Amino acid sequence: MMKTSAFKAAYGFNRDEARLGNWRAAPWNVWAFRHVSEFIPTARIAATPGLIEDPVVDPEDLLRQKFSLNGERITVAEALRETSTDAMVVMKSGRIVADVHAPDFTLQSRHILFSTSKSVTSIVAGIxxxxxxxxxxxxxxxxxxxxxxxxxxxxxxxxxxxxxxxxxxxxxxxxxxxxxxxxxxxxxxxxxxxxxxxxxxxxxxxxxxxxxxxxxxxxxxxxxxxxxxGLIIQGASGQRFPDLASERLFQPLGARQDAYVTVDRAGTPRTGGGINMTPRDLARIGEMMRQGGVANGRRIVSQAWVHDTITGGSSKAWSESTSASWLPQGRYHNKWYQTGTSNDAFFALGIHGQWLYVDPRAEMVIAKFSSQPDAIVDDAKDFNLALFDALAKIA
Missing domain, CATH: 1.20.58.710 (Methane Monooxygenase Hydroxylase; Chain G, domain 1)
Incomplete structure (x- = not known):
């Protein structure tokens, strides 16, 4: 782990300044989003025992690539800086092709998903x-x-x-x-x-x-x-959500690092926004969805549920909502977003720039963690979607 002095040199603040009262605010969120368990009680979601991560895949070639945005040519590296990126994993055809890590971010670093947690939780409901x-x-x-x-x-x-x-x-x-x-x-x-x-x-x-x-x-x-x-899942299964998620999703998936979920004073898991995990393990969830519910040759959730999730839902319910302004052709179903565009892309999204984006036609999955200063900015969402479209062509 980076020493405190080196961290301050890289980010401009001491990480011990982050606390419960400011952890979501810039600049402290850069550190806090990776250390949520130091502020809030959590429950463990156990990974698959004995699995070791492969080495980091060098992203430098990808970071130098340029794409057009609003009439200007920018590099992928510039786009990631613009969107306050903490980490990004790009998978093509089931293989990791790039790992992007900000300073002090490692393969073992777990980052809060915020509302991307909702989409992970829905898979357990599907199971x-x-x-x-x-x-x-x-x-x-x-x-x-x-x-x-x-x-x-x-x-x-x-x-x-x-x-x-x-x-x-x-x-x-x-x-x-x-x-x-x-x-x-x-x-x-x-x-x-x-x-x-x-x-x-x-x-x-x-x-x-x-x-x-x-x-x-x-x-x-x-x-x-x-x-x-999350309460429905616990009531239907008779199990605590973190235990069930470990047994039925994370371990069959081949997750390499334990995840965790924040809990309240009664131990209720915050399945709406409290899951924390590594970007590679999140990307593995996206790849499982791309493969129709299968990972490591093992079926985790039915193909019928995945197909319904990424193609079903009410266009009318979406088009009549205030959200239609930033995703005009979109839909929302089983807690996953659909772009409604020709690539059939679907994604999970959390505040401050957390993404799990799947482009089936490009055989691409992107897990992206960020510490954007503002919780919600439609321009930032549009920027990220443009970046993902570019990565489908150049990665």
């Missing part, structure tokens, strides 16, 4: 559906009885998966006092406010109110839905 343990058309309380009298009482599992729960909740990332800030504090992502009574994620979710309209309508992005999915 349970294949097992006959989870029915997407059932109401949520069948699996989570404590939400029977909540807004989720008449919502289907399918509504949770597709972000079509009618919910009076907005994700306002920069409001320190609104409902989203309270949600973060319930998940132990922020320190409690003075005099505030601590609450759990389940208690927060149970108090949410219904929005306008019925469930199953327009796409409405709300992270609590994905924590509810």
């Amino acid at each position: 349970l559906r294949d097992d006959g343990l989870l029915d997407f058309d059932e109401l949520v309380p069948r699996y989570v009885p404590e939400l029977k009298f909540s807004v989720y009482g008449d919502a289907r599992v399918r509504d949770v998966l597709d972000m079509r729960v009618s919910l009076d909740f907005e994700e306002v990332y920069h409001d320190p006092h609104g409902p989203y800030a309270r949600y973060r504090r319930a998940g132990l992502l922020d320190p409690c406010e003075p005099g505030e009574e601590p609450e759990t994620v389940v208690a927060f979710i149970a108090g949410l109110k219904k929005g306008q309209g019925d469930h199953g309508g327009v796409y409405h992005y709300a992270s609590p839905n994905s924590d509810v999915l």
